[in-house]
Amino acid sequence: MRINLPTWLTLFRVALLPVMVLVFYLPFRGHNITAAVVFVLAAVTDWLDGYLARRLDMTSAFGAFLDPVADKLMVAVTLFLLVQSHPGGWPGIVMAVTAAIIVGREISVSALREWMAEIGMRATVKVAFIGKLKTAMQMIALVVLIVQHDANTLRLYHVGEALLVIAGVLTIWSGLHYLRAAWPALRGEPPQA
Template identity: 55%
Template structure:
């Protein structure tokens, strides 16, 4: 592993997961806001570490492997926390769809790489919109409290449902792109 700033930021994102869990379960008035801030910091490092790796020419195989893993671990942990706090069917289904898609696409990418078709399942714009909606939704739902009269949790919930729809859409797009190789 190369110890450079992008990889350190990626590792920081993983180390923030137990902190997020601990803070989320604190029965203090500040806990949900703090959990949201921790998640937002993690989401920002997800963007920032890739940007720095490219700008500083510090891309590495380790970073390319660990960055998506860190992202998926943080999102999955946050979704589990949200479902534990609000186990309604809609929240649970959205969480299962998002986590299930991540597992499916990760497996598809790995398999396609073995077949020499890794670029067939590269990140798409739909995936980027899905990620943005998902990160904002989770942040708002972790925060939970209304702000200036805006129902923050409900806005996050709507965005989570939008993210779930975009998740299915992007998964279908990935599977369609990989289908010619899959059906062989």
């Protein structure tokens, strides 16, 4: 198997995860900004690998498998870091519930797509605009929360929390969109022509 440039970018994104975790916890001034920069770099490679794969016609089975795995790992690891470092009380509960919704939806939709592909109906659950909007809101929220998780400066943490809750609502909405599209197959109805 020959690994092409888009797949190398995806592998690089996966390799950035332990770097982000390490930087997130290291006790040096600006570690939060550095962790956010690593996260943004990973997010940019997510966009870039897809763009290059389509533009240069460099798609591969391994890349198609690895790209969504890398995306979900990046989001899940970041959410786990933020939940663990979040203060307790109601804000902590809201953060944990929102993170559970987002991770739960990612697992569920991945399983749904895999099952739909098995029965030859993968196109039924293709990515919709609401899913892209959810991803954009989620990425912005995560960057704000990483930057602000341990900052003594401008406090935008509550903005990040609000954006993450909005992303959680969009997550439920997009998950229901996928479920609705797959519902006839889940009920065992024959595919429509």
